[in-house]
Amino acid sequence: MADFDLGAAFIPALHKPAELLPIAKHREALLYLVETSPVTIVVGQTGSGKSTQIPQFLERAGWCADGKIIGITQPRRVAATTVALRVAEEFGCEVGKEVGYSIRFEDVTSGSTRIKFLTDGLLIREALVDPLLSRYSVIMVDEAHERSISSDILLGLLKKIRKKRPDLRIIISSATLQAEDFRNFFSEPKEQKEGPDGKQNDDIASIISLEGRTYPIDILYLETPTENYLEKAISTVFEIHTNEPKGDILVFLTGREEIDQAVQAVAERSAQLRAGSQSILPLPLYAGLPADQQMYVFEEAPENFRKVIFSTNVSEASVTIDGIVYVVDSGFVKLRAYNPRTGIESLTVTPVSKASAAQRAGRAGRTKPGKCFRLYTEETYQSLPDSTVPEIQRSNLAPFILQLKALGIDNVLRFDFLTPPPAELMIRALELLYSLGALDDYAKLTRPLGLRMAELAVEPMMAKTLLSAPSFGCLSEILTIAAMTSLGGNIWIQHEGEKKKTESARWKFAAEEGDHLTLLNVYQAFVTKGRKESRFCHENLLNFKLMERAVSIRAQLKRYLERFGINVDESLAPHSTSAPASNKAEQIRRCLTAGYFAHAARMQPDGTFRNVSGTTVLHAHPSSIMFNRKADWVIFHEVVETGNKTFIRDISRIEKAWLLEYAPEFYKSS
DNA sequence: GAGCACTGC
Numbered sequence: 268m269a270d271f272d273l274g275a276a277f278i279p280a281l282h283k284p285a286e287l288l289p290i291a292k293h294r295e296a297l298l299y300l301v302e303t304s305p306v307t308i309v310v311g312q313t314g315s316g317k318s319t320q321i322p323q324f325l326e327r328a329g330w331c332a333d334g335k336i337i338g339i340t341q342p343r344r345v346a347a348t349t350v351a352l353r354v355a356e357e358f359g360c361e362v363g364k365e366v367g368y369s370i371r372f373e374d375v376t377s378g379s380t381r382i383k384f385l386t387d388g389l390l391i392r393e394a395l396v397d398p399l400l401s402r403y404s405v406i407m408v409d410e411a412h413e414r415s416i417s418s419d420i421l422l423g424l425l426k427k428i429r430k431k432r433p434d435l436r437i438i439i440s441s442a443t444l445q446a447e448d449f450r451n452f453f454s455e456p457k458e459q460k461e462g463p464d465g466k467q468n469d470d471i472a473s474i475i476s477l478e479g480r481t482y483p484i485d486i487l488y489l490e491t492p493t494e495n496y497l498e499k500a501i502s503t504v505f506e507i508h509t510n511e512p513k514g515d516i517l518v519f520l521t522g523r524e525e526i527d528q529a530v531q532a533v534a535e536r537s538a539q540l541r542a543g544s545q546s547i548l549p550l551p552l553y554a555g556l557p558a559d560q561q562m563y564v565f566e567e568a569p570e571n572f573r574k575v576i577f578s579t580n581v582s583e584a585s586v587t588i589d590g591i592v593y594v595v596d597s598g599f600v601k602l603r604a605y606n607p608r609t610g611i612e613s614l615t616v617t618p619v620s621k622a623s624a625a626q627r628a629g630r631a632g633r634t635k636p637g638k639c640f641r642l643y644t645e646e647t648y649q650s651l652p653d654s655t656v657p658e659i660q661r662s663n664l665a666p667f668i669l670q671l672k673a674l675g676i677d678n679v680l681r682f683d684f685l686t687p688p689p690a691e692l693m694i695r696a697l698e699l700l701y702s703l704g705a706l707d708d709y710a711k712l713t714r715p716l717g718l719r720m721a722e723l724a725v726e727p728m729m730a731k732t733l734l735s736a737p738s739f740g741c742l743s744e745i746l747t748i749a750a751m752t753s754l755g756g757n758i759w760i761q762h763e764g765e766k767k768k769t770e771s772a773r774w775k776f777a778a779e780e781g782d783h784l785t786l787l788n789v790y791q792a793f794v795t796k797g798r799k800e801s802r803f804c805h806e807n808l809l810n811f812k813l814m815e816r817a818v819s820i821r822a823q824l825k826r827y828l829e830r831f832g833i834n835v836d837e838s839l840a841p842h843s844t845s846a847p848a849s850n851k852a853e854q855i856r857r858c859l860t861a862g863y864f865a866h867a868a869r870m871q872p873d874g875t876f877r878n879v880s881g882t883t884v885l886h887a888h889p890s891s892i893m894f895n896r897k898a899d900w901v902i903f904h905e906v907v908e909t910g911n912k913t914f915i916r917d918i919s920r921i922e923k924a925w926l927l928e929y930a931p932e933f934y935k936s937s
Numbered sequence: 938g939a940g941c942a943c944t945g946c
Contacts, residue, residue, distance in 0.1 A: 342944070342945080343943095343944065343945080344944090344945080370945090370946095371945075371946055386944095386945065386946080387945080388944090388945045388946045389945085389946065391946080392946060413944095415943095415944065415945080416944090416945085417944090417945065417946085521942070522941080522942065523940090523941070523942090524940080524941090553941095553942080553943095554942080554943060554944090555941065555942095579942055579943080580942055580943065581942085581943070583943095584943090585943075585944080600942070601941095601942040601943090602942070602943095603942070603943085614941075614942060615942095616942095658943095658944090666946090670946090723946090724945090724946040725946085753946095755944085755945090756941095757941075823946090886939095888939095888940070888941085889938080889939045889940050890940075890941085894938085894939080895938065895939095907941075909940075909941070910940095912940090914940080914941085916941090
């Protein structure tokens, strides 16, 4: 008998030893399937070890002979890096050697790399250079069930590539509900091998299921529907707090406003709880939250506190919080929708799908048995769609159509999509690309313009603006504006109750001509006066991480242009507001019009904007310098509809005549 | 006079 000292403090292992993971006992079966069938669909929950173990099994089984490599795609950058780090550690190598990763701005691979993790978008880009992805012996598409546009397109490409490269092995990792969809996709059209009983040909794609989770989760429904899920969520939190044993709570809501409201309400009500009992620590979590405030969510709650996290969908897949025992699911999510007729994107509160509800519930039982409180009835649950409408069916497809064309897929309408997007969406995208000059009368990619637009890592209208910039003599400035507008986030840090401060910080950089010139001023100040330091950002309430990112994006775009043989002259004096520069400002606005003519609007006497056809009322977004300012004609970067208002963001003044000058075809009838 | 789900090249 071993002489255990039960009083000793045990330190839990940082990682579960690989041989204890459920996947270990499926190793032989898995390798057999990959050997014998071109496509293997692996069904397994988070924590089954599929992302970390499968690549190592394959490497040991000889799939990297002849210098070929194993590629594993992830939908997110963080996943690609963290999984690579972990596999490198298990493999016993430095990351970047036998095991590496590649994401935008960071290529941590070398000649000796055999197992490579990368984002799905980046693998599509690799196909531009190497159409058959010939370096890879196996490609594993991880988290395919999330159905991101990139992974959907990647699957379509892989299906095509497979026909020319029978040696290529494809592995798709998926959640249970959708495994059959993937198999059907790759098995179509049923080839001659179809059996006499009409049974589908299983030779192409096989499914293997890995053991699921270890801890059970109780699902509880409401007996009668609620009219106010926010209020119900708050009261449920208190019910759990008083009736259920220890364990943190995760509440799924739809957005920032709701979350802030809930956090405040819980803080107020818990203050009224009698002293002595355990207290509640309510915390918000959404992607827009500054990084330092997000950190609290991962820290252990102080003694005698129960952590309650009110979160958006970030916690459904992207972020994992330890110690969650209870999940409260509002049953709703904000989803992007795209109206092909107006070209307007909207964010709409939508009921979740069954798959999404399962994913949310699963967040409860990661470390011990858990409970999930669904704020809807079981009947409502039954009426929910099985899965969320894939992103590809509700997005602006122009950037992806451009990529497909550059990959040599001319007939995009007949591309083999996992689920085809509505024809209207495709037509709208083709029309836009045609008006920008990326496609010719036969819908063929133009050269060099269209091809270059496809290669630039910015959306088509900005790509056109960039490629037009040399003729306006403002390439250096447009490069900066392109980098700043493609950040996808607010560069201004908004502290609670300090709106005034943010506003005055912003006005220091304000340009009369609009937001694009203001962004240019901010960047110029950051790299010159601010010496790219965080102190400058701190003093001016700017998001340092985003500013650093802008520097990277700008450098990357500049490299692309130089590869096209376009010289970027940075020797000119930095932008200033002095007299000779005003001509430069006009050139910049003219150049922006050459790319953004489709996003033009005119201010009405009541201060709102109307698009050119006059059909849509648009409001300047409160984050814009043009908010509550007088203007006539403007162009804008993007339009977003929320609730019942349609906002335009990143706005600059232009002259009406410029629209006719740079887009005569587009505006000839008006 | 008032506001933004989440990714990615």
